[in-house]
Amino acid sequence: MGPRSGWLGRAKRQLYADLRADPYLRYLLVGALLLAGFGFWHRIPIFATWDEHDRVLDALVAYAEIVHDPSIDGVRDGLSWSRAPFGATLWVYLLAVLPVVLVALLSGQGDAIAAMRNPAYAYGHYPVWAETPRWIWTWSLVFVRLTNVVFAVVTVYLLYRLGTRLENRATGRLAALLLTLTFGFLKLAKEGGEDMPATMCFVASIYFLVGYLQTGERRQFYAGSAVGGLAIAFKLTLGLVVPIIALAFLLRARVEDGPLWRVFWQPRLLVGGAALGAVVICLGFPTLLVGDFQAIDARWFDRTGRLERAVGPTAPAWWWFLRTYASAFGWPLLVAAMGALVASIVNLARFAPSRAALRERAPGFDERALLVGALVAYLLFFSRWHDWRVHHILPTFPLAMLLLADSLDRLRGHRQRVGHAALAVVVVTAAIYAGVGVGQFTSMPRDEATEWLDENAEEDATMEVYFHGFFENAIPHGMNLNTPLDGPAERDPCPEYIQVGDKELLYLQDIPDAQRSSEVNSNVGPRAEYIRALLDGEYDYEVVAEFGERPPNYVPRRPEPGSLRELAPLGIYPHSDQYGDEVELASDQYVAILERQGECTEPSEATRDAPW
Numbered sequence: 001m002g003p004r005s006g007w008l009g010r011a012k013r014q015l016y017a018d019l020r021a022d023p024y025l026r027y028l029l030v031g032a033l034l035l036a037g038f039g040f041w042h043r044i045p046i047f048a049t050w051d052e053h054d055r056v057l058d059a060l061v062a063y064a065e066i067v068h069d070p071s072i073d074g075v076r077d078g079l080s081w082s083r084a085p086f087g088a089t090l091w092v093y094l095l096a097v098l099p100v101v102l103v104a105l106l107s108g109q110g111d112a113i114a115a116m117r118n119p120a121y122a123y124g125h126y127p128v129w130a131e132t133p134r135w136i137w138t139w140s141l142v143f144v145r146l147t148n149v150v151f152a153v154v155t156v157y158l159l160y161r162l163g164t165r166l167e168n169r170a171t172g173r174l175a176a177l178l179l180t181l182t183f184g185f186l187k188l189a190k191e192g193g194e195d196m197p198a199t200m201c202f203v204a205s206i207y208f209l210v211g212y213l214q215t216g217e218r219r220q221f222y223a224g225s226a227v228g229g230l231a232i233a234f235k236l237t238l239g240l241v242v243p244i245i246a247l248a249f250l251l252r253a254r255v256e257d258g259p260l261w262r263v264f265w266q267p268r269l270l271v272g273g274a275a276l277g278a279v280v281i282c283l284g285f286p287t288l289l290v291g292d293f294q295a296i297d298a299r300w301f302d303r304t305g306r307l308e309r310a311v312g313p314t315a316p317a318w319w320w321f322l323r324t325y326a327s328a329f330g331w332p333l334l335v336a337a338m339g340a341l342v343a344s345i346v347n348l349a350r351f352a353p354s355r356a357a358l359r360e361r362a363p364g365f366d367e368r369a370l371l372v373g374a375l376v377a378y379l380l381f382f383s384r385w386h387d388w389r390v391h392h393i394l395p396t397f398p399l400a401m402l403l404l405a406d407s408l409d410r411l412r413g414h415r416q417r418v419g420h421a422a423l424a425v426v427v428v429t430a431a432i433y434a435g436v437g438v439g440q441f442t443s444m445p446r447d448e449a450t451e452w453l454d455e456n457a458e459e460d461a462t463m464e465v466y467f468h469g470f471f472e473n474a475i476p477h478g479m480n481l482n483t484p485l486d487g488p489a490e491r492d493p494c495p496e497y498i499q500v501g502d503k504e505l506l507y508l509q510d511i512p513d514a515q516r517s518s519e520v521n522s523n524v525g526p527r528a529e530y531i532r533a534l535l536d537g538e539y540d541y542e543v544v545a546e547f548g549e550r551p552p553n554y555v556p557r558r559p560e561p562g563s564l565r566e567l568a569p570l571g572i573y574p575h576s577d578q579y580g581d582e583v584e585l586a587s588d589q590y591v592a593i594l595e596r597q598g599e600c601t602e603p604s605e606a607t608r609d610a611p612w
Contacts, residue, residue, distance in 0.1 A: 015157070022169050025160065029153060032180045035434065036152040036189035039441025040145040045137035046129075046450070047471040049584075051391075052192035056144055057125060058082045059093040060136075063101045064116035076290040081118065088233040088284035089194040096143040100136055112136060123483040124469025134477045144192040151196040152189035156180055158203045159398045163405055165210050166367050174423075175398075175405035181430040183437040183574050184328025184390045185397050187585075190441070195391045198234035201227050202395045205241055206374065209248040213366045216252060218269055222276055224248065229277030233284025238395060240381055244374045245273065251366040312387035312579035314514045315561035320387050321379075323559070326571030327578070328390045328397070330433035334571060336426045337400040340407035344372050347410070368406070375399040387579065437574025437585075445548030445589035446501075449474030452545050453497070453593065463497040466504055466612045468519070472584075473499055474547070474591050484612035494600030498541055502548075502590045504531050508555045515561050517579045526611040534594065539608040541594040548590035556590075 018025055047053040058081070065078030079090070104113050112133050119128035129137065156176045163172030179185055188195055208224035211217065228241035249270065256263035282288055288296045312320070325334050348369055353362050378396045382388055408426070412419030453463070454476045464482035465473045475481065482491050506520040507528040513521060534541060535554055551557065558577050559566035570576040575585035 014161070018161070018164075022173070024173055028160070028173060028176055028180065029157060032153045032156040032176070033149065035180060035186050035438055037146070037149040038438050040149060040190045041142070042190065042441050042444055042447060043450075043471070044141045044145075045134050045477055046475065047141070048191045049193065049471075050124075050469065051194070052141075052144070053124060053469070053471055054082070055086060055089050055093055055192050055194070056097070056140055057119070057128075058086065058090055059097050060101075060113070060116050060140060061119065062090070062094060063097070064113050065118075067101075067105070067110055068114040068117050076292075078117075079286040079290045080292040082287070086194060087235075087286075088230060089197065090286050091284070092147060092197060093144055093192065096147045097140045099143065100139045103139075104136065109133065123481070123485050124471060126470040126481065126483065129470065130478045137477070141192070145190060148192055148196050149189050151200045152185065155196070155200040155203055155398065158200065158207055159402060162203065162207045162210060162398075163402055165207065165214070166371075166402065167364070167406060167409065171402075171405050171409050174408065175402040177427065178333070178401040178404055178430065179398055181427065181434045182329060182333065182397055182401065183434040185394065186434055186438055187328075188391055188394055193391065194234045195394045198231050198238050199395045199398065201231035201234060202238055202241060203398045205231060206244070206371070206399075209245065209370060210367050212248060213252050213370060216256070218272075221245075221249070221269060221273055225273035225277045226280050229280035230284060232277070233281045237381075237392070240374075240377055242277075243377060244370070245277075247373050248370055249273075251369060255361040255366070310386045310518055311389075312517045313561040315387070317383045317385075319562050319564075319567070320385075321383075322564075322567050323570050324388060324390055324393060326567060327574075327576045328393070329571065330430060330574070331568075331571035332426060332429035333433070336408075336422070337404050340404040341372070341375065341400070343407045343410075344368060344403045347407075348372060368403075371399055371403060375403065389578065433574055440575050440586055444586060445591050446474040446584075449499075449545070449547040449591040449593060450476055452547070453479065456545075457497065461497060462492040462495040463499055464492075464495040464610070465499050466610065467501060472503065473501060474593075484610075494596060496596055498534065498594040500531060500534065500592045500594065502556060502588050505551060505554050505556050505590065506558075507531055509558070515558075523611055530611055534608075535592070540597050542597050543592050544595040545593040546591070548586060550590060550592075 042048065047056065061081045062078035065081065066074045068074060069077070082090075101113055104110055113136070116128050116132060119125045156179055159179050160172040160176040163169075163175040166172075205224045205228035208220045208227060212220035212224060225245055228238075228245055231238040231241055249266075250264075253263045253266070285296060322334075325337075329337065348365065351362055351365055353360055353365070375396055378393070378399075382393060385392075404426070408419060408423050411422060453474065457463070457476070457479065460480065462480040462482060463475070465475065466484055467473060470481065470483075480492070482495050503520060504527075506516075507524055508531060509516075513524075516524070532554075533539065535543065556577075558579075559570065573587075575587050577587050578585060
């Protein structure tokens with residue numbers, strides 16, 4: 001059987017058919033590629049986030065163990081090393097960085113790969129990053145991020161197909177365009193992690209389930225179950241796809257011929273779908289395949305703490321919903337999406353089959369009920385969390401954009417002028433918001449600070465840094481560091497430079513503890529006093545370079561948690577303040593570089609005891 005007769009062949013034929021039938025689709029996909037890929041090079045060869053750091057390092061350490069010990073034990077040790085077993089992401093990034101590993105081996109630099117095995121933690125594994133050749137990190141991150149960009153473009157195309165299957169090509173085009181113009185979606189396309197591939201698989205699963213609702217074909221149900229299992233293998237929170245699959249089964253069974261007990265009693269279909277999903281989940285976790293069952297048990301069954309664990313400040317759930325979606329969508333798109341969800345629910349209520357016609361199929365009803373049910377399920381699930389960030393809610397973006405496109409189509413059908421005006425406002429404002437946000441990746445404060453240090457700092461200069469990991473600072477590759485983890489004997493008593501960033505400045509805020517995020521709520525008093533004295537020049541250090549906008553008197557002002565009034569700017573300026581671990585935007589990247597003035601005198605250094 002040739003490859004064209006398989007699922008890949010069918011997918012290619014479908015794509016070619018769509019490109020021939022819809023002359024706008026190629027421009028839509030090229031636009032998605034350009035917007036999602038623009039700025040993918042930011043921070044390279046340093047990581048953008050903790051998630052990207054973990055996933056890329058996991059893949060390279062796995063190869064390092066195998067190069068060091070090309071045996072079954074080496075494979076097991078390599079695949080098992082990780083902060084946590086992150087599932088299918090490891091398979092993807094093993095492929096993404098494979099060209100880098102092969103070039104290293106063929107060019108006689110295999111030792112550089114092997115030396116990465118079992119890296120010491122030390123400030124976010126800084127030693128292995130600093131000691132590994134820069135080109136390895138550069139090209140590993142290039143391939144990983146471009147892989148993520150491809151996932152984003154495929155997600156846009158799948159949403160086009162889903163909209164076409166739901167209604168027509170116009171609906172599919174509009175839904176895909178709206179997703180392409182969603183800034184939060186574009187932002188996450190530029191970093192390595194499991195969120196984008198998981199969302200792509202989730203949209204694919206919904207696509208197959210809608211096909212099952214329309215045709216009743218069992219292969220569509222099985223495909224939806226298998227791809228749904230792959231989504232879970234990428235990201236465990238997508239376990240919500242299981243009740244969505246169950247909902248699709250119930251909706252289809254309602255209109256099947258035969259007694260109710262018979263159409264609902266289909267053990268072969270249900271067990272087969274569940275088995276397929278389970279097999280894909282198991283195959284998606286390399287750690288499971290090499291027998292590290294303890295790590296899998298901890299990953300799968302000991303994750304309930306995230307519901308209560310506070311990362312951001314304490315605030316009502318509605319405040320987190322509004323601030324997170326506003327920063328990802330912009331206010332016009334968010335208001336339109338919220339209105340579309342309400343309109344979709346009202347429309348379902350109006351056209352729901354009566355009791356007398358309960359077994360009859362209402363065209364379009366079941367498909368829209370599935371989409372609304374999936375989105376509402378996600379919103380209810382996240383409402384139980386203490387707080388969340390944009391990457392947590394990414395799977396809801398395609399659903400929201402499809403329901404918005406569908407609602408705008410209905411509005412244009414009933415009130416043509418009003419519908420066209422609403423469509424124009426939504427598309428234009430979303431394009432401006434996303435365009436400004438994406439454009440700002442050309443000039444990010446940490447990138448500029450890193451370039452300045454590269455050009456101005458001596459090769460053997462030492463810089464003191466404080467916040468959690470090296471990639472949360474501006475650090476040229478290989479620079480000597482003083483870090484919070486270094487003991488007195490390891491520290492340079494008088495580093496040439498000290499770096500103070502936005503996170504350190506947050507200690508200067510005079511606010512209640514409940515308004516602080518977990519990142520800056522420890523040892524607040526001494527740290528605030530130290531940072532203020534440092535900036536005031538009391539330790540013979542002077543600010544010689546600044547990047548980003550300096551807050552008034554160095555004190556950042558974050559929106560008061562729970563304040564509705566202070567949410568407004570968050571959906572107007574794309575690079576608004578964030579509480580979290582996704583790509584940190586310009587507002588979170590202020591950097592001040594302080595340089596030592598005069599000669600080093602160790603007694604005075606003893607008074608500069610950084611409280612980290």
